[in-house]
Amino acid sequence: MTLTDRLNRPLHDLRISVTDRCNFRCVYCMPKEIFGADYPYLRRDQILAFEEIARLARIFTAHGVRKVRLTGGEPLVRKDLHRLVKMLAEIPGLELTLTTNGALLAKQAQALKDAGLNRVTVSLDSLDDEIFKAMNDVDFPVAKVLEGMDTAAQVGLEPIKVNMVVKRGMNESSVLPMARYFRKKGYILRFIEYMDVGHTNGWRMDDVVSSAEIVKMISAEMPLEPIDPNYRGEVAERWRYQDGGGEIGVISSVTQAFCRACTRARISAEGKLYTCLFAVQGHDLKSLIRSGASDDELSQLIARVWGKRTDRYSELRSENTIDLPKVEMSHIGG
Numbered sequence: 330m331t332l333t334d335r336l337n338r339p340l341h342d343l344r345i346s347v348t349d350r351c352n353f354r355c356v357y358c359m360p361k362e363i364f365g366a367d368y369p370y371l372r373r374d375q376i377l378a379f380e381e382i383a384r385l386a387r388i389f390t391a392h393g394v395r396k397v398r399l400t401g402g403e404p405l406v407r408k409d410l411h412r413l414v415k416m417l418a419e420i421p422g423l424e425l426t427l428t429t430n431g432a433l434l435a436k437q438a439q440a441l442k443d444a445g446l447n448r449v450t451v452s453l454d455s456l457d458d459e460i461f462k463a464m465n466d467v468d469f470p471v472a473k474v475l476e477g478m479d480t481a482a483q484v485g486l487e488p489i490k491v492n493m494v495v496k497r498g499m500n501e502s503s504v505l506p507m508a509r510y511f512r513k514k515g516y517i518l519r520f521i522e523y524m525d526v527g528h529t530n531g532w533r534m535d536d537v538v539s540s541a542e543i544v545k546m547i548s549a550e551m552p553l554e555p556i557d558p559n560y561r562g563e564v565a566e567r568w569r570y571q572d573g574g575g576e577i578g579v580i581s582s583v584t585q586a587f588c589r590a591c592t593r594a595r596i597s598a599e600g601k602l603y604t605c606l607f608a609v610q611g612h613d614l615k616s617l618i619r620s621g622a623s624d625d626e627l628s629q630l631i632a633r634v635w636g637k638r639t640d641r642y643s644e645l646r647s648e649n650t651i652d653l654p655k656v657e658m659s660h661i662g663g
């Protein structure tokens with residue numbers, strides 16, 4: 330039976346963070362100064378085991394979830410992730426996707442496809458090595474990420490989507506080159522407004538490049554027109570090139586909040602359930618599992634939490650909300 334929350338939103342998508350660790354230090358997500366070697370990352374026994382994740386995913390599916398996205402931190406640094414994919418792929422009626430920085434994708438794409446993964450989204454913020462390296466802050470080259478995407482496309486993890494976070498003063502100059510390149514490739518490029526997630530990225534409204542600005546910038550060279558969403562609650566607003574050369578998406582989490590249609594729940598790497606990206610507190614599913622809770626008990630807790638949900642942070646965002654306590658992006662995966 331489909332669950333709905335207090336604002337009549339069904340529970341449709343589940344994002345599962347499989348690790349809080351990452352091989353990048355993107356300045357807008359895990360700034361180096363804070364996420365150094367002495368940062369208290371979760372220990373192996375503090376994160377959910379694959380069996381625990383698969384059990385939860387089954388219970389969520391019974392509540393109406395049809396899409397699961399694996400994320401992190403960087404999901405591909407979790408050892409043997411393809412084993413988890415295989416377990417999840419056995420659950421009937423689930424669409425299974427993954428968001429990755431692409432660094433380890435070329436190596437793992439075939440195993441992930443064979444295990445039953447449907448698609449991947451790869452994050453890339455620039456085609457210019459200097460800009461990209463300044464953003465990932467670990468000197469990682471663009472070419473390796475492109476190789477990861479191409480391998481994913483070759484093994485059939487399609488259509489490939491590419492996520493680009495645009496931060497003013499860092500990579501606006503990469504918007505047009507990215508649009509030109511991925512239009513030719515036939516991958517769907519999506520521009521994400523820089524968000525005030527967590528507390529460590531020093532977010533300021535002035536650093537946000539709005540979706541409207543991006544659409545205008547691209548349209549001036551390659552005219553765009555809006556197209557209908559694929560389904561209710563799709564976060565990306567779709568635009569297609571008027572000459573038939575494919576489409577882009579813009580995710581306006583800051584300037585045009587889409588809370589009204591938000592149907593997603595999140596499970597953090599340590600097994601907490603969050604009903605919003607900007608939630609203050611999660612509900613501890615891991616402790617319940619490890620204290621011997623039955624499927625019924627877990628299912629009832631999920632139903633209670635979703636039934637009470639009223640979150641709409643982005644619609645309420647203002648100068649006053651920026652300093653509220655929030656969970657870090659690398660813990661719940663965007």
Ligand code: SAM
Nearest residue numbers: 358401402403428429430452492523524662663
């Ligand atoms: N490591 C993987 C990756 O980068 O694709 C998955 C996790 S990452 C947290 C998920 C997505 O969140 C990425 O596309 C990333 O660019 C985006 N993201 C991280 N911090 C963000 C921020 N402050 N504002 C907007 N998007 C952000």
Ligand code: SF4
Nearest residue numbers: 351353355358402430
């Ligand atoms: Fe890592 Fe992804 Fe965050 Fe970048 S955005 S630091 S790749 S988790």
Ligand code: SF4
Nearest residue numbers: 588591605606642643
């Ligand atoms: Fe959903 Fe929360 Fe984002 Fe609004 S702010 S769209 S409720 S995750």
